[in-house]
Amino acid sequence: MRRFAETAEAVAGTSSKNEKIRILAAYLQSLPLEDAATAAVFFTGRPFPRSEEAVAAVGGSLLWQAVAALSGAPPDRMAETYRQHGDLGEAAAELLARRRPGPGLSLAQTAAGLRRLARERTQSGKLGVLTDLLAADSPVVAKYLIKILTGELRIGLKESLVEEAVAAAFGRAPDDVRRAHMLTGDIAETLRLAAAGALSSARLRLLRPVGFMLAGAAETAADLAAAFPGGAFIEDKYDGIRAQAHKHGDTVKLFSRTLDELVEFPELFDPLASLPGEWVLDGEIVAWRNDRPLPFTELQQRLGRKEADLFLPLEIPVRFIAFDILYRDSELLLDSPLERRRRILEALLAEAPAGVDLAPLAHARGREAFQREFEAALARGNEGIMAKSPRSPYIPGRRGRYWLKLKRPMATLDVVVTAVEYGHGKRRGLLSDYTFAVRDGDRFRNIGKAYSGLTDEEIRRLTGHFLEHTLEDEGFRKIVEPSVVLEVAFNAIQRSTRHDSGYALRFPRIVRLRPDKAPAEVDTLERVERLYRSQGWS
Numbered sequence: 001m002r003r004f005a006e007t008a009e010a011v012a013g014t015s016s017k018n019e020k021i022r023i024l025a026a027y028l029q030s031l032p033l034e035d036a037a038t039a040a041v042f043f044t045g046r047p048f049p050r051s052e053e054a055v056a057a058v059g060g061s062l063l064w065q066a067v068a069a070l071s072g073a074p075p076d077r078m079a080e081t082y083r084q085h086g087d088l089g090e091a092a093a094e095l096l097a098r099r100r101p102g103p104g105l106s107l108a109q110t111a112a113g114l115r116r117l118a119r120e121r122t123q124s125g126k127l128g129v130l131t132d133l134l135a136a137d138s139p140v141v142a143k144y145l146i147k148i149l150t151g152e153l154r155i156g157l158k159e160s161l162v163e164e165a166v167a168a169a170f171g172r173a174p175d176d177v178r179r180a181h182m183l184t185g186d187i188a189e190t191l192r193l194a195a196a197g198a199l200s201s202a203r204l205r206l207l208r209p210v211g212f213m214l215a216g217a218a219e220t221a222a223d224l225a226a227a228f229p230g231g232a233f234i235e236d237k238y239d240g241i242r243a244q245a246h247k248h249g250d251t252v253k254l255f256s257r258t259l260d261e262l263v264e265f266p267e268l269f270d271p272l273a274s275l276p277g278e279w280v281l282d283g284e285i286v287a288w289r290n291d292r293p294l295p296f297t298e299l300q301q302r303l304g305r306k307e308a309d310l311f312l313p314l315e316i317p318v319r320f321i322a323f324d325i326l327y328r329d330s331e332l333l334l335d336s337p338l339e340r341r342r343r344i345l346e347a348l349l350a351e352a353p354a355g356v357d358l359a360p361l362a363h364a365r366g367r368e369a370f371q372r373e374f375e376a377a378l379a380r381g382n383e384g385i386m387a388k389s390p391r392s393p394y395i396p397g398r399r400g401r402y403w404l405k406l407k408r409p410m411a412t413l414d415v416v417v418t419a420v421e422y423g424h425g426k427r428r429g430l431l432s433d434y435t436f437a438v439r440d441g442d443r444f445r446n447i448g449k450a451y452s453g454l455t456d457e458e459i460r461r462l463t464g465h466f467l468e469h470t471l472e473d474e475g476f477r478k479i480v481e482p483s484v485v486l487e488v489a490f491n492a493i494q495r496s497t498r499h500d501s502g503y504a505l506r507f508p509r510i511v512r513l514r515p516d517k518a519p520a521e522v523d524t525l526e527r528v529e530r531l532y533r534s535q536g537w538s
C-alpha cells in the first residue's frame, strides 16, 4: 500500500492530466495482474468494484473515532486539524504522523480487510477492524484508506483518467477501455480484459445496472434553439425517480440513478414483465393520479420503505414512463441513434399494460417552438422539458450536451449539507438549520443556509442522521459529512464574503430532499456563476 499511497501523492502533485495518467499507468504496469486490478478499483475511490454489492458502511463518525483512538489526540486538536484540512483523510495523516508505522499492508491484505469491514454488522465490530487497518501501515496509507472509505480520493483523478491509465498500461485504445468499463461496470474486470486483449468481449449483463445518460442544463428556450439548430426531440421532464428497468428471462429489476436496486415499487414488476423479450429500458417512475403527475413529495413517501405496505400503492399510484431503450433481445443499442432507439421502444411498448407508458414525444426547432413545448409541459404539471438530439448515441454515466434540460423558471440548486445547527422554539433540540454547499472541482464550497421547507418528520429523521454523521462538534454547530442532498430555491444570487464560494443565495428555502442524488452530483460553482451572470447584475 505504500507504493499505492506514493503513486496517489504523485498524481495529486501534478495538475497535468497526461502526467497523472502516465504516473498511474506506470504503477499499474509494474504490478502483478490481480494487484493492478485491486489498485485500479481503489483509484476510482471505491473499496469494491461497482458491480459488487458489498458496502463498507463506514461513516465519518466511525472513521473519526478510529483516528481518535489511534492518535490519542484531544477533541479540540482533532477539530482544529480537521478544520485546517477540510478532509478527513488529510487530517488523519497529520494526527497520526507521530505514530510508529505498522508492519505494512499489501494490496491484497487491504482488499481482504475492507471486505471484512463490510461483513461486520455492528459498529463496534467495524471499529475494531477499522482501527487495525489504519494502524497496520504508515499515516499516508491511513490517509488513503480513509479516502477510499469516504468514496473520494480528491487527487484530481476522475474515473475517466483511471480508464485512460488502464488503456496506457496495456497499450489499448482508451475508447475500447471506456466502453468495456461502461458495460461491465467493474474497473477490475475491465483491467483484466485489457490485459488479456479481450476488451471487445465485454458484454452488458442483464440485471446489472449501467450508468445513466445525464442531461446538461439550459437556462432559456433560446439556449435550446442555439444548441439544436436542426431541431430536437422534446419530452416532458418528469419530476419523479429516474429508473433503469432490466428484464432477463422472466425476472425484472429496477435500478436507481445511484445504481442501487429499487425495491419500493413492486406493483411495476408484473406489467414490466409482460413486455416481450429481454431488454433494458430507461425511464422515470412518476406518481400519478387523475391523469396528472403528483408532486415529487408524494412519491417520496414511497421511498426507503423496506416492508411492503398494502395501501401505499393505492394511495400513491406510480407509473414507469419509458423514454429510452439500451438493449433488446441480444442487441446492444447504445450506439444506435436516438431516433432508431425510439422506434424500437415504440414497437416494444405498442401494447403496454397499465402502469407502463411511453413518454410522448414532440419535435421542436427554433426558439418559439421550444418555448411553446416548455409551457405546454408546465401546463401538464411537469417540471420542464428535455431536448434530445435525434442522432445521439446513449452515453452511460456522462452528462453531455446531447440532452439538455430546461426546468421551470424558478431556478433551483441541488446542494449538499455541510454543517447543521440546532433550531429554536418548536425546533429546539432538532438539527434544523442547514448550511449547504455546491461543488467546485473535488471540493464543496458553502453558499447558503436555510431553515425552512422540510416537514417536522423529515427534520426529526435528519437529526438522527446528522448526529451519526458528525465530523466535528463545535457545540452550537456541527460539521457533518456531506451526505444529504437538498434542492433549494432562492430569489437571487449575490456576491458575498460570508461563504467560501464567494456567493450567497437570497431568501433560500428548501424545496425538497433529493435522496436520489449523490453528493458528487450536486450543482457546481460554475453553474452558480452562470446563474449569477444571467441575472444581468455584473
Ligand code: AMP
Pocket: 215, 235, 236, 237, 238, 239, 240, 241, 242, 243, 257, 284, 323, 359, 386, 405
Ligand atoms: P436533474 O435531476 O434536475 O439534474 O434532472 C435530470 C433528471 O431528470 C434525470 O436524472 C431524470 O431523472 C429526470 N428526467 C425526467 N424526465 C426525463 C426525460 N424525459 N429524459 C431524461 N431524463 C428525465
